[in-house]
Amino acid sequence: MRLIRSILVLLLLLLVLVVGLLFTIQNDVLVPLNILVAELPAQRLSTWIILTFFVGGLAGLAASSIVILRLQASRLRLRRLLSTQKTKLARNQVTSS
Structure with missing residues (x-):
């Protein structure tokens, strides 16, 4: 099963x-990018699009990491409680016995 998963x-x-x-070969038109300032x-259109997906993925990872860290901190606090x-x-059960 592990071998099949690795192959897939x-x-x-x-x-x-x-x-x-x-995608890179088909989208080789040079496009300047204006970011207001x-x-x-x-650069090639494919470069801008791939870069956008990459930055979006990093932003998604960063956002989910913040949520995961908050949940882990909450879980730790609840375990301590x-x-x-x-x-x-246990103390109350010993004293009431």
Whole structure:
């Protein structure tokens, strides 16, 4: 099963690479990018599009990392609270016996 998964991942990566190369070959028009305060030099259209997807992916990873860190901190706080409550409960059970 692990071998099949590795082969499928390898095939998927190869497919993405081939599609990326074909995309780059087909979109070779030079386009300058105007970002309101500056105009960047002309690059291939495929370069701008791939760069946009890459930056978007990084932004998504950064945003999800913030959420994950908050959830982990909350989980740690709740585990500490649970441990404290278990200790108090054990003490109360001993004193009431």
